[in-house]
Amino acid sequence: MIDQSKLPLREEFFECEDHRCVAEAIKMMKIRGAPAIGVAAAFGIVLGVRNSSAGISSELIREIEVISEILSKTRPTAVNLFWAIERMKKVALDSRNLGVEELKSLLEREAISIAREDAETCRKMGAHGSTLIADGDNILTHCNAGALATTEYGTALGVIRAAHEQGKKIHVYADETRPLLQGARLTTWELMKEGIPVTLITDSMAGFLMSHGKVDKVLVGADRIASNGDTANKVGTYTLAVLARENKIPFYVVAPMSTIDFNISSGEEVVIEERNSKEVTRICGKKVAPEAVPVFNPAFDVTPNRYITAIVTERGIARGPYAESLRSLSSRQETGGKS
């Protein structure tokens, strides 16, 4: 996989031989983005069982439990991680009567399916979401919800890619996204590769642009969406949503159904990961603040559903009230239709 922590200065790839390596890569954000984390965790289980010397399936299943535990302790907020792990565990449990080798290859096929589906899902979100984008739009995005955050194509950037492929002339403002600068490092890099015009700003400049009529739409990804539509995403997203509403700019969340956590009724139940203070006091290794200063470093924030104009999924576009519209998308057979 590409080491996202090194981009855009170096395009370095790394390989994992076991699940511990995958867990570490997720924790250190070499792999990041909710869908990408889910896919990586699925392959983490495949690598974990590949090295197993279990003689019988029940033993292998006990090992899968341990592997899953390690992978699930990497990052608490993105629900796709837990969704992918659960899906892999279910395959194992449903086929516990098979032999060890058969089970191993079944798990590998499931991980490949998860990755393939993720790529398809992104293209479907792109198709649905691009109906919201007009020729000439200036779109503001935060963090990186692109190909790097998924198997390929991206969520919010997937919608932008789809609109661009349709010949719509769009321009993107990318928030740099402190502390880890995913916008500056990853989103600009992706869009420039794709030939989609992009302008980089610091997070504090989004309000300036919005209040000057320079932004037509805001598009972001999500790390976990509660069943009522409250959306946890990279810290700073809530601020953009408030600014967008204040300036009457549509605010769209783009995420696969696997990002929706129907087990929680609101965003208040989302566990927000707090990360190391050095992410704030140092930038790319350079000290930028007194070493001893106390730091608060939440990785995500929650945008209440009332700020969200629509949520774009692979099954269509949901609008408020989200408790109903998301549930309805969830129970619907997957089609090309839009809500």
Place this chain on the structure above:
Amino acid sequence: MIDQSKLPLREEFFECEDHRCVAEAIKMMKIRGAPAIGVAAAFGIVLGVRNSSAGISSELIREIEVISEILSKTRPTAVNLFWAIERMKKVALDSRNLGVEELKSLLEREAISIAREDAETCRKMGAHGSTLIADGDNILTHCNAGALATTEYGTALGVIRAAHEQGKKIHVYADETRPLLQGARLTTWELMKEGIPVTLITDSMAGFLMSHGKVDKVLVGADRIASNGDTANKVGTYTLAVLARENKIPFYVVAPMSTIDFNISSGEEVVIEERNSKEVTRICGKKVAPEAVPVFNPAFDVTPNRYITAIVTERGIARGPYAESLRSLSSRQETGGKS
């Protein structure tokens, strides 16, 4: 003067022998903060005339025009720069009948007065503003409106200092303030020296704190205040004001009367300085984005008056409608009274 661009890693001082050095220091933000820029410009004129070989006052006055032109072209937004230059020029013109040496020493005394008054002004703003601060308050601030931005004591941080000196237990959240990190580098450093508890956050985290009830008040400085109260300040300030109103948190601007520009009727007339793109693509010299990426880098934004709970000046506290309250403070003889 202390080189603010090196803090907090190095406490380096530099000396200027002429006005060109002062102009360069302002442009490069070794000296920054609206009141400090004004004081520095006044001394820049003193240094400029000190080296003059003018034989008669009218010649010296022509040189002052040239020196003023150079100093006034350093940064367009902070009005204190122009205010101080005009004040110095007026002294020269009013005393053009004096001899050259007398005029030079008159200008030096005027610059010293401007610096002394600035220090007094900060303490008065502290006295007025601290009446707004309650024991136990969590105060969010942006950029650096402290001793470093003034002769001493500070504007927004002066209010915090005054409240702290009165024994109020307050805690400050400091926005790091990208791109130049004045919050991370300067505000934390000042407050830690003073023993005032401070926590550093990235600019994108202020919304998280406000929406979680962790901020009681927002205090910022200003670079230029229009006669209707619209306030130009470090980019990101508008965002904080919108977030504060959304979360029903008082939003206070602290600035001396010299920051109010009665020549403009609204914030729309403020010239917003755009700075070099490398401030965004590099942090402390480290590349953080693709070199070729287009960047938008406005140094300031304008907060419309409707978001501002009150403006604290050395003459008292103004509340909306500001066109009236600011005019009334301006025409009032300076007293200890509050509005």
